[in-house]
Amino acid sequence: MRMRALFAVPGVPPLASMAFLLVIWQMASLAFGQSAFPPATQALRALPGLFQDPGTYTNLGASLWRMGAGFILALVVAVPVGLVMGRSRRVAGFLSPILTAVYPIPKAALMPILMLWVGIGDLSKVLVIFLGVSLPLVYHSYEGARAVDEKLIWSARAMGAGPVQRALRVILPAALPDVLLGCRTGLAMALILMITSEMIVRQSGAGNILFNSLDMAQYDNVYAMIVVLGALGVLLDLAFEQVRRRLMFWADTKVEPLPPT
Amino acid sequence: MMRALKAGLARAYSLALLLAAWEIVSRSGIANPQTLPSPSLVFAQLAQALFDVQFLHHFAQTTIRLVCGLTIATVLGVGLGLGAATWPLGGRLLEPLMRLLAPSPKIALYPALILILGFDHASKIALVAADTLFPILLSTYYGARLVERKLIWSAQAAGTSPMDCALRVILPAALPSVLTGFRVAVVISCVVVFLAEMITSTDGLGHLLIRAARSFKTLDMFVPLVTISLLGLGLDAAVAMARKRLLVGYPDQR
Numbered sequence: 197m198r199m200r201a202l203f204a205v206p207g208v209p210p211l212a213s214m215a216f217l218l219v220i221w222q223m224a225s226l227a228f229g230q231s232a233f234p235p236a237t238q239a240l241r242a243l244p245g246l247f248q249d250p251g252t253y254t255n256l257g258a259s260l261w262r263m264g265a266g267f268i269l270a271l272v273v274a275v276p277v278g279l280v281m282g283r284s285r286r287v288a289g290f291l292s293p294i295l296t297a298v299y300p301i302p303k304a305a306l307m308p309i310l311m312l313w314v315g316i317g318d319l320s321k322v323l324v325i326f327l328g329v330s331l332p333l334v335y336h337s338y339e340g341a342r343a344v345d346e347k348l349i350w351s352a353r354a355m356g357a358g359p360v361q362r363a364l365r366v367i368l369p370a371a372l373p374d375v376l377l378g379c380r381t382g383l384a385m386a387l388i389l390m391i392t393s394e395m396i397v398r399q400s401g402a403g404n405i406l407f408n409s410l411d412m413a414q415y416d417n418v419y420a421m422i423v424v425l426g427a428l429g430v431l432l433d434l435a436f437e438q439v440r441r442r443l444m445f446w447a448d449t450k451v452e453p454l455p456p457t
Numbered sequence: 458m459m460r461a462l463k464a465g466l467a468r469a470y471s472l473a474l475l476l477a478a479w480e481i482v483s484r485s486g487i488a489n490p491q492t493l494p495s496p497s498l499v500f501a502q503l504a505q506a507l508f509d510v511q512f513l514h515h516f517a518q519t520t521i522r523l524v525c526g527l528t529i530a531t532v533l534g535v536g537l538g539l540g541a542a543t544w545p546l547g548g549r550l551l552e553p554l555m556r557l558l559a560p561s562p563k564i565a566l567y568p569a570l571i572l573i574l575g576f577d578h579a580s581k582i583a584l585v586a587a588d589t590l591f592p593i594l595l596s597t598y599y600g601a602r603l604v605e606r607k608l609i610w611s612a613q614a615a616g617t618s619p620m621d622c623a624l625r626v627i628l629p630a631a632l633p634s635v636l637t638g639f640r641v642a643v644v645i646s647c648v649v650v651f652l653a654e655m656i657t658s659t660d661g662l663g664h665l666l667i668r669a670a671r672s673f674k675t676l677d678m679f680v681p682l683v684t685i686s687l688l689g690l691g692l693d694a695a696v697a698m699a700r701k702r703l704l705v706g707y708p709d710q711r
Contacts, residue, residue: 209549209552209553209556210553210556210557212553213550213553213554213556213557214557216550216554217554217557217558228573230573232572232573233569233572233573289468289471290471291471293468293469293470293471293472294471294472294475296690297472297686297690299644299689299693300644300647300648300685300686300688300689300690300693301682301685301686301689302647302648302651302652302682302685302686303648304652304655305648305651305652305655305663305666305682305685306682308666308667308670308678309670309675309678309679309682312492312673312675313492313493384560384562387562388562388563388564391562391564391565392564392652392656395564395567395656396652396655396656396667402565406565406568407568407656409568410568410571410572415572418568418569418572419569421565422565422566422568422569425561425562425565426561426562426565427561428561429560429561429562430557430560430561432560433560
């Protein structure tokens with residue numbers, strides 16, 4: 197009963213689970229006793245050093261820039277496509293086989309091929325992120341637009357709303373919960389693709405720091421960077437949840453299931 | 458069966474159009490065939506590779522990693538999910554942990570896994586397991602929590618032990634949700650194993666792509682990529698079919 201009361205305090209469960217993970221890490225590392233698996237305390241001590249290095253900021257900045265660019269590009273392209281698919285059976289029939297075929301392709305694996313086409317600059321990485329984020333966004337926008345209550349659209353039309361007005365003021369708001377669900381999955385996807393693309397083509401970025409530290413046997417830095425990236429994932433998710441609540445204040449706040457990664 | 462196939466083909470006309478456009482772009486020289494080989498060449502090369510012992514060896518390595526990782530994730534995910542859904546304190550402990558771990562990018566763990574488990578199979582299997590665990594765990598947990606309480610009560614009233622109750626009442630009732638999570642996990646496993654092999658490996662399909670990229674053999678780059686995508690599509694379709702079989706008689710099938 198006391199446990200239950202403690203866990204009801206906001207902020208306690210995440211902190212408790214963080215502490216739990218750190219304790220597990222510490223114990224596992226002490227049990228292994230290898231220099232390649234430093235204890236949590238030692239890795240966390242490498243964090244300040246990591247953030248004193250200006251290179252960390254330029255790398256992380258480059259990563260986040262590409263991620264943001266890819267995500268916004270996907271938002272601009274994929275949401276309208278998904279909404280149109282949801283309202284037009286012909287468009288949906290045309291696009292969904294292509295999307296199904298594209299879905300299992302490992303997007304980050306396109307890096308070497310894209311680099312042949314667009315060069316070795318940022319563009320190939322931005323494109324990979326764009327592709328990966330687009331799929332969940334199109335899918336969820338499609339589902340959202342398809343489920344819009346026909347009566348809403350009929351009444352808007354009866355009141356003289358044109359197609360553009362109907363799309364922006366009826367369909368988009370009605371589909372917004374689904375679109376935002378797609379955004380959440382897309383955000384997780386963008387972070388994964390950002391790191392993966394940098395691990396495959398190591399030029400700059402967070403993935404580059406990880407493997408450079410690995411190559412130089414700076415094991416504490418490897419683990420510290422993993423902590424940073426994990427925290428980044430959680431923070432982005434929390435921030436997005438805040439934005440979602442702002443946007444969805446008018447809808448019934450149902451208990452949101454966790455993103456399906 | 459034939460009719461279903463024909464209907465499927467009629468529906469996939471856009472895919473055929475896309476492939477045709479790709480073929481034309483590549484053959485006509487609008488795009489350099491050196492950087493964009495035509496699909497007919499890619500599939501011819503793939504057909505040849507299927508009789509190549511070397512290629513089959515790489516394919517087998519990838520499949521072993523994929524299956525092992527997915528199996529570990531399924532056992533752990535379903536077990537933990539059921540446990541947490543039936544044991545209230547377990548759920549209270551697991552839920553914040555999942556909230557913390559699910560949105561963090563598991564691929565970032567890969568360097569650590571290499572350091573701890575080595576360059577061989579183990580690190581790749583562990584990464585696949587880590588990445589596929591959460592879709593299975595989450596769908597099991599939320600599916601099991603939504604199971605009609607009356608089913609569980611009546612089983613308990615009939616004297617069913619908690620273990621039996623979890624395996625013979627809750628698991629079957631949560632099966633639609635579990636299988637949805639599993640289906641997501643299957644495609645993720647294909648993607649992750651391929652990427653792990655691209656990042657560091659000496660064998661596997663992902664390694665084949667990187668090796669071809671190093672020597673600018675574009676045709677050979679497309680072959681492993683198409684193979685893993687087809688594997689993903691095939692497994693996804695297989696799970697979808699199995700799901701339909703297994704869920705005969707269930708109420709709302711989504």
